[in-house]
Amino acid sequence: MSDRLPRLCGHLTCGDFDLGGLLSRDGTMESRETGENNPNSSAQPSSNPTALEVLKSLDRESARRAIAARLFMNGSAPVPVDLSYRLHEGERVEPITPDSPEALEIYRHSTSHLLAAAVLDLYPGTKLGIGPALLDDPKGGFFYDFQRDESRFTPEDLPKIEKRMRDLIKRNLEYRRIEMPKAEAEKKFVELGEPLKCELIENKAGETVSCYTIEGTPFIDFCLGPHIPSTAKIKAFKLLSISGAHWLGDESRPQMQRIYGTSFFTQEELDAWLKQKEEAERRDHRKLGAELDLFSFSEQIGSGLALWHPNGAQIRKSIELFLDEELFRQGYSFVNTPHITQSDLFVTSGHLKHFREMLYPGMKDDHDAELEFRLKPMNCPFHIQIFDSRPRSYRDLPQRYAEYGTVYRYERSGVAHGLMRVRGFTQDDAHIFCTPSQLKDEIFGCLDLIDTVLRTFGFDYKAELSLRHPTDHSKYLGSDEGWKLSEAALAEALDERGIPYVRMEDEAAFYGPKIDFKVVDAIKRLWQLSTVQVDLNLPQLFELEYIGADNKPHQPIMVHRAILGSFERFFGILIEHFAGAFPPWCAPVQASVLPISDRFNERAEAIERELRASGFRVVADLRSEKIGAKIRDAQLKKIPFMLVIGEREAESGNVAVRDRVKGDLGAVSVGEFSARLGELVRTRALTT
Ligand SMILES: [Zn+2]
Numbered sequence: 001m002s003d004r005l006p007r008l009c010g011h012l013t014c015g016d017f018d019l020g021g022l023l024s025r026d027g028t029m030e031s032r033e034t035g036e037n038n039p040n041s042s043a044q045p046s047s048n049p050t051a052l053e054v055l056k057s058l059d060r061e062s063a064r065r066a067i068a069a070r071l072f073m074n075g076s077a078p079v080p081v082d083l084s085y086r087l088h089e090g091e092r093v094e095p096i097t098p099d100s101p102e103a104l105e106i107y108r109h110s111t112s113h114l115l116a117a118a119v120l121d122l123y124p125g126t127k128l129g130i131g132p133a134l135l136d137d138p139k140g141g142f143f144y145d146f147q148r149d150e151s152r153f154t155p156e157d158l159p160k161i162e163k164r165m166r167d168l169i170k171r172n173l174e175y176r177r178i179e180m181p182k183a184e185a186e187k188k189f190v191e192l193g194e195p196l197k198c199e200l201i202e203n204k205a206g207e208t209v210s211c212y213t214i215e216g217t218p219f220i221d222f223c224l225g226p227h228i229p230s231t232a233k234i235k236a237f238k239l240l241s242i243s244g245a246h247w248l249g250d251e252s253r254p255q256m257q258r259i260y261g262t263s264f265f266t267q268e269e270l271d272a273w274l275k276q277k278e279e280a281e282r283r284d285h286r287k288l289g290a291e292l293d294l295f296s297f298s299e300q301i302g303s304g305l306a307l308w309h310p311n312g313a314q315i316r317k318s319i320e321l322f323l324d325e326e327l328f329r330q331g332y333s334f335v336n337t338p339h340i341t342q343s344d345l346f347v348t349s350g351h352l353k354h355f356r357e358m359l360y361p362g363m364k365d366d367h368d369a370e371l372e373f374r375l376k377p378m379n380c381p382f383h384i385q386i387f388d389s390r391p392r393s394y395r396d397l398p399q400r401y402a403e404y405g406t407v408y409r410y411e412r413s414g415v416a417h418g419l420m421r422v423r424g425f426t427q428d429d430a431h432i433f434c435t436p437s438q439l440k441d442e443i444f445g446c447l448d449l450i451d452t453v454l455r456t457f458g459f460d461y462k463a464e465l466s467l468r469h470p471t472d473h474s475k476y477l478g479s480d481e482g483w484k485l486s487e488a489a490l491a492e493a494l495d496e497r498g499i500p501y502v503r504m505e506d507e508a509a510f511y512g513p514k515i516d517f518k519v520v521d522a523i524k525r526l527w528q529l530s531t532v533q534v535d536l537n538l539p540q541l542f543e544l545e546y547i548g549a550d551n552k553p554h555q556p557i558m559v560h561r562a563i564l565g566s567f568e569r570f571f572g573i574l575i576e577h578f579a580g581a582f583p584p585w586c587a588p589v590q591a592s593v594l595p596i597s598d599r600f601n602e603r604a605e606a607i608e609r610e611l612r613a614s615g616f617r618v619v620a621d622l623r624s625e626k627i628g629a630k631i632r633d634a635q636l637k638k639i640p641f642m643l644v645i646g647e648r649e650a651e652s653g654n655v656a657v658r659d660r661v662k663g664d665l666g667a668v669s670v671g672e673f674s675a676r677l678g679e680l681v682r683t684r685a686l687t688t
């Protein structure tokens with residue numbers, strides 16, 4: 001992740017790169033399936049105590065609950081190790097129990113090994129791919145990739161495999177670590193007929209290779225560990241689905257089958273997760289997007305390039321108008337910048353060098369072979385050009401540029417998550433250029449804006465403050481002074497606004513510290529959305545300056561911030577958050593006028609005209625359908641209000657109001673309804 005495009009610009013929340021699954025998959029492969037300097041690996045005299053023995057001597061109860069241990073050695077950051085790890089002189093351990101932050105990953109990764117053991121037991125000759133843990137992935141908590149020569153797994157096989165896994169749990173079999181020289185390990189996996197594992201060892205292993213077995217099963221895997229000590233530690237798991245996969249995600253490599261599953265420390269947690277998954281499927285934005293005619297993708301246009309239909313575009317427009325108001329209030333200026341640029345811009349910014357793969361290919365100019373253009377992957381360098389278009393004095397600062405800027409990033413594959421992962425998307429982007437002494441106030445402004453916007457949609461949120469490593473600054477660019485000032489500004493602004501946050505050391509972008517916001521949706525899922533990032537790098541690369549009160553040139557501080565991230569991904573999240581039932585202020589149709597027979601069509605049209613004239617989105621349903629059918633259709637379209645017109649209403653000039661949630665509300669005059677709806681829109685109320 002650290003090398004991917006958003007880190008350079010900041011706008012991590014564009015969302016097209018932060019799907020939890022991919023991240024943990026990548027991360028896990030690096031940290032667990034591969035790598036060389038594993039503290040687990042140096043063989044120790046068997047007289048040395050094991051981690052479990054040491055933990056028992058410290059506290060029997062926490063030792064009993066431990067699934068692994070946290071090893072501290074000569075001052076470096078702690079690493080997780082097996083409970084069977086034998087300690088060196090001067091090393092210290094702490095228990096990793098189910099409450100520990102690193103526990104779930106170890107537990108789920110161990111469950112994936114259990115899955116592989118059960119599969120090998122039932123289907124001898126199956127070849128093993130990789131089996132990492134997943135955290136925060138809707139598809140599951142782990143997977144394992146398999147390859148079979150003759151046949152394929154079907155969903156009917158899953159209960160059988162689950163049953164075998166349960167048998168292995170009952171037998172409480174040990175996860176055993178074996179170390180051997182690289183050549184020996186390669187020979188072993190050749191004998192086992194595991195060519196893919198040989199490839200991993202060849203490419204990734206150090207001199208000594210660590211493998212794990214599960215006692216009493218044919219399972220052996222090249223893996224760094226750590227794992228749970230034995231199968232009985234697994235208390236609650238479920239296999240979920242089977243999908244196609246390619247070895248190492250490379251489409252030219254062998255086709256494999258991926259079995260997804262999940263595991264939790266308790267059955268209650270597993271049940272709650274399954275229930276949430278079911279609810280998430282009911283709310284799936286791809287399903288609702290089609291049902292409510294909100295957006296689509298066209299094969300002729302290409303994958304990952306969304307089409308906003310009238311209903312979807314209307315919702316987006318309402319959101320844009322809301323943001324416009326808030327941005328004006330906060331003193332932002334709007335700017336507009338082109339979709340393409342000469343590639344040179346991204347040479348200066350460093351994007352072409354570091355992130356070439358993520359950019360769409362260059363376009364040549366037929367008349368000038370020297371010229372090459374690119375679709376823009378981010379807006380920042382464009383806003384920098386606006387700042388740099390004239391000399392700036394400290395009196396001009398801060399400059400706050402906002403743009404709903406459409407960017408294009410070339411996702412090579414896997415663009416199949418509807419709006420959550422697209423190739424063209426519009427960021428609610430902004431860049432602030434300010435003096436060091438203005439920074440904290442600008443951060444306040446960002447925090448207030450984010451709070452207002454997220455709460456308007458009914459999102460609660462959590463903040464994370466990402467800082468440099470406290471001592472090792474080798475991978476961070478920019479002056480010490482700049483870092484100290486920015487980190488203090490972010491932390492103090494959060495403190496003074498009373499926003500609780502988690503401090504994440506060594507998680508900053510290389511160009512500066514940042515605050516990320518994760519929202520909690522209606523079914524308690526977390527989504528990373530907003531971000532505020534200080535950038536000490538781009539102003540330097542583009543040699544930006546302003547003339548200070550001392551009449552000398554100074555470098556401004558640049559802040560990148562996005563609230564929604566991208567409209568596309570935010571819309572996907574919002575559809576699921578509201579389950580398609582948008583609040584009146586942004587619902588594409590706010591009220592539907594339903595005459596009970598053709599006799600009242602004229603009256604219905606008059607009401608439609610009257611309410612439209614007041615600025616409401618109202619549609620009269622004049623079809624010759626029964627009123628029951630019209631109400632049902634309006635309910636399916638999740639229209640907030642239905643205004644039923646019968647004999648009595650036509651005579652009195654009233655409408656019988658029906659709420660999509662509360663049902664019949666009784667008759668009121670058109671004026672009264674208009675005032676009520678106006679109030680809901682004005683206050684952007686979440687409920688009717
Ligand atoms: Zn493993």
Ligand SMILES: [Zn+2]
Pocket residue numbers: 009010011378379380431560561
């Ligand atoms: Zn930016």
